[in-house]
Amino acid sequence: xxxxxxxxxxxLKPTQTLTLTCTFSGFxxxxxxxxxxxxxxxxxxxxxWLALIDWDYDKHYRTSLKTRVTLSGDTSKNQVVLTLTxxxxxxxxxxxxxxxxxxxxxxxxxxxQGILVTVSS
Amino acid sequence: xxxxxQSPVTLSLSPGERATLSCRASQGVGSSLAWYQQKxxxxxxxxxxxxxxxxxxxxxxxxxxxxGTDFTLTISSLEPExxxxxxxxxxxxxxxxxxxxxxxxIK
Numbered sequence: 233x234x235x236x237x238x239x240x241x242x243x244l245k246p247t248q249t250l251t252l253t254c255t256f257s258g259f260x261x262x263x264x265x266x267x268x269x270x271x272x273x274x275x276x277x278x279x280x281w282l283a284l285i286d287w288d289y290d291k292h293y294r295t296s297l298k299t300r301v302t303l304s305g306d307t308s309k310n311q312v313v314l315t316l317t318x319x320x321x322x323x324x325x326x327x328x329x330x331x332x333x334x335x336x337x338x339x340x341x342x343x344x345q346g347i348l349v350t351v352s353s
Numbered sequence: 354x355x356x357x358x359q360s361p362v363t364l365s366l367s368p369g370e371r372a373t374l375s376c377r378a379s380q381g382v383g384s385s386l387a388w389y390q391q392k393x394x395x396x397x398x399x400x401x402x403x404x405x406x407x408x409x410x411x412x413x414x415x416x417x418x419x420x421g422t423d424f425t426l427t428i429s430s431l432e433p434e435x436x437x438x439x440x441x442x443x444x445x446x447x448x449x450x451x452x453x454x455x456x457x458x459i460k
């Protein structure tokens with residue numbers, strides 16, 4: 233059974249660094265064709281793809297966030313960590329991690345429940 | 354960046370009716386397009402991938418078609434649980450992009 237779960241802070245102040253952890257089970261990130269991605273959704277708005285790490289641990293980032301976003305993967309812990317520096321109220325969103333298979337870029341067949349992150353002074 | 358434009362923004366229909374949702378890409382994406390359904394307070398769930406393939410467990414009333422720049426999601430006969438927001442997503446080029454969504458509401 234494939235599951236993903238996001239964890240991290242619910243509230244941050246502007247300029248702080250957001251660190252979110254995606255803990256998954258039921259698959260291995262080392263399996264060919266498997267990827268894990270972060271996608272966010274501001275309240276009442278559309279989905280926005282942020283970053284993806286694939287089975288070779290290659291990483292892809294949204295261009296507009298490239299200087300602020302970092303992904304890391306830990307096979308032994310089945311975790312993918314997203315770091316977003318210098319947060320702003322515009323980064324307020326529900327952050328989802330999701331699995332893709334069949335290569336990168338991918339389609340997302342399993343999603344975590346999401347975590348709402350609010351940036352406010 | 355490939356821009357996906359969904360239409361209509363809102364679609365008002367009654368249970369039992371047929372729903373047709375559109376997604377147009379700013380450049381060709383082949384058949385590398387997916388559709389997701391999102392209900393309030395929930396994560397999106399995959400309905401259709403590679404334009405026309407139903408994901409595991411998706412009822413036969415959902416179908417996808419199209420290639421290149423024009424895609425359609427059809428729900429043949431709406432059930433009460435189908436009223437939700439629908440997003441398309443392309444995986445041809447980086448960055449991965451989503452459409453802005455179509456809200457399917459009960460008339």
